[in-house]
Amino acid sequence: MTVRTRVLAIGDAFDVVVPAGADRAAATAVVVFRDAAVLVGGRVVWSGVDIETAAGEFVAILGPNGVGKSTLLKAALGLLPLSAGRAVVLGRPPGQARAEIGYLPQRRSFDPSVRIRGLDVVRLGLDGHRWGLPLPGGRRGRAAERRVAELIEMVGATGYAHQPIGRLSGGEQQRLLIAQALARRPRLLLLDEPLDSLDLHNAGAVAALIRDICRTAGVTVLMVAHDVNPILSSLDRVIYLASGGAVAGTPAEVITSGTLSRLYQTPIEVLTTSDGRLVVVGQPEAPAVHVDRHDGTGRP
Ligand SMILES: Nc1ncnc2c1ncn2[C@@H]1O[C@H](COP(=O)(O)OP(=O)(O)OP(=O)(O)O)[C@@H](O)[C@H]1O
Numbered sequence: 001m002t003v004r005t006r007v008l009a010i011g012d013a014f015d016v017v018v019p020a021g022a023d024r025a026a027a028t029a030v031v032v033f034r035d036a037a038v039l040v041g042g043r044v045v046w047s048g049v050d051i052e053t054a055a056g057e058f059v060a061i062l063g064p065n066g067v068g069k070s071t072l073l074k075a076a077l078g079l080l081p082l083s084a085g086r087a088v089v090l091g092r093p094p095g096q097a098r099a100e101i102g103y104l105p106q107r108r109s110f111d112p113s114v115r116i117r118g119l120d121v122v123r124l125g126l127d128g129h130r131w132g133l134p135l136p137g138g139r140r141g142r143a144a145e146r147r148v149a150e151l152i153e154m155v156g157a158t159g160y161a162h163q164p165i166g167r168l169s170g171g172e173q174q175r176l177l178i179a180q181a182l183a184r185r186p187r188l189l190l191l192d193e194p195l196d197s198l199d200l201h202n203a204g205a206v207a208a209l210i211r212d213i214c215r216t217a218g219v220t221v222l223m224v225a226h227d228v229n230p231i232l233s234s235l236d237r238v239i240y241l242a243s244g245g246a247v248a249g250t251p252a253e254v255i256t257s258g259t260l261s262r263l264y265q266t267p268i269e270v271l272t273t274s275d276g277r278l279v280v281v282g283q284p285e286a287p288a289v290h291v292d293r294h295d296g297t298g299r300p
Contacts, residue, residue: 028054028055029052029054030053030054030089030220031051031053031076031088031090031188032051032052032086032087032088032089033049033050033072033085033086033087034086035047035084036049036050036075036082036085036087037049037082037083037084037085038068038075038080038082038083040068040071040080044243045067045068045071046067046071046242046244046245046246047084047085047245048244049072049085049241049246050246051239051246053220053237054220055218055220056219057221057237058214058234058235058237059235059236059237059239059248060225060228060231060235060237060238060239061073061223061224061225061239061241062225062226062228062238062239062241063241063242064284064285065285066285067241067242069224069241070106070192072222072239072241073103073190073222076089076188076190077089077095077098077101077103077190078095078098079095089101089188090187090188099184100186101186101187101188102125102181102182102184102186102188102219103181103189103190103192104180104181104189104190104194106193106196107177107192109170110166112166112167114166115164115166116165116166117161117162118152118160118161118162118164118172118173118176119148119152119161119176121176121177121180122151122161122179122180122183123148123183125151125180125181125182125183125184126144126147126148126184151180152176155175155178155182155209156209157175157179160172161176170197174195174202174206178209178210178213182217182219187219187220188219188221189210189220189221189222190221190223191210191221191222191223192223193225193226194206195207195223195225195227203231204230207230207235208234210234211234228251228278232251236250237250237251238250238254238255240255240259240260242263245263246263247259247262251278255270255280257270260280260283264284266282267282268282268283269281
């Protein structure tokens with residue numbers, strides 16, 4: 001049985017259909033997708049997606065290449081409209097809560113020739129218009145300087161924040177970018193593969209940092225990841241994405257042969273190595289689409 005819950009937001013009313021009994025959780029959830037679908041370049045990337053994340057949760061978004069993990073973050077940001085279903089982000093339709101969201105898009109590392117200092121990159125999160133320029137004097141400027149210093153300390157980057165970001169390691173750069181995304185005290189942090197290109201040790205350290213931010217600041221984090229192993233011990237929940245839907249739960253609930261075989265409708269085996277790592281065997285490739293990913297049209 002379902003009930004229709006009215007989620008009230010600033011200047012908005014939005015209807016969400018939720019199962020009876022779960023309506024209160026859905027109304028207070030930070031991100032809710034209900035039977036959601038997205039079209040990119042005229043193709044349905046995913047459909048039937050039902051997810052819900054609570055305040056202060058650290059959630060990884062997993063799934064094969066091209067399944068639409070980055071697309072899910074963009075839909076939560078309101079950068080891509082849903083083609084079906086509903087979404088509520090921080091109590092509002094996607095796109096209306098951006099001031100309360102920190103977003104770290106997918107990226108490669110900075111070129112070694114980039115001379116901008118780490119602390120200038122963090123400061124950009126406070127005011128994107130003043131890239132690399134000194135903050136104005138006065139009370140506002142001093143408060144901003146204090147906030148930048150606080151953020152740098154929070155991510156453990158005090159020792160190298162004055163150096164040009166291009167000369168820092170991948171892990172150091174990621175810490176500074178996470179600090180930038182946290183600058184405006186977001187309630188929701190969307191991170192697109194921040195651990196990509198980090199070694200196992202650094203990936204684990206950055207994941208632990210993100211978990212601490214969730215715990216201490218009550219920030220909800222949705223993070224796209226390719227390998228769940230370095231972050232397993234830090235995560236609260238995972239969302240496994242497929243073209244026909246998603247399944248969410250604790251890693252132990254979701255990353256099993258039975259659950260993933262049902263989700264992808266093909267035999268999948270989850271093996272545990274002697275050192276405790278999970279290996280997913282038989283995960284299908286997402287349908288290949290040959291498009292220019294930069295023009296957004298989907299035309300070859
Ligand atoms: N601008 C675009 N125009 C057309 N198709 C696109 C565009 N951007 C992405 N796509 C397609 O949408 C699908 C989902 O892409 P997305 O980047 O969300 O997947 P992903 O799961 O994050 O992939 P990966 O793990 O490789 O980063 C892919 O098939 C991709 O080719």
